[in-house]
Amino acid sequence: MWQETNKLYRAFEFKDFNEAFSFMKKVAALAAKMDHHPTWTNTYNKVEIWLSTHTAGDVVTDKDRKLAKEIDGLRRA
Numbered sequence: 001m002w003q004e005t006n007k008l009y010r011a012f013e014f015k016d017f018n019e020a021f022s023f024m025k026k027v028a029a030l031a032a033k034m035d036h037h038p039t040w041t042n043t044y045n046k047v048e049i050w051l052s053t054h055t056a057g058d059v060v061t062d063k064d065r066k067l068a069k070e071i072d073g074l075r076r077a
Helices: 017-033 062-076
Strands: 008-013 039-043 046-051
Touching: 008 062, 017 039, 017 046, 017 062, 046 062
Parallel strands: none
Antiparallel strands: 008 046, 039 046
């Protein structure tokens, strides 16, 4: 579940680094398609993502919620 403050945040855990990195590549392709640029980190099997719309003053917008929903879809796939 995404946590919302002034950003949407979620941590994802995977079996290993390769699985985490594969997920990141899919998220990157989605984000590029949506012209959105998440802030994220990766440490071994953990990926953390923060979403906010920089052009709207770095706050959460519908654009962030849409990308979060798409990311969730990748995780279930």
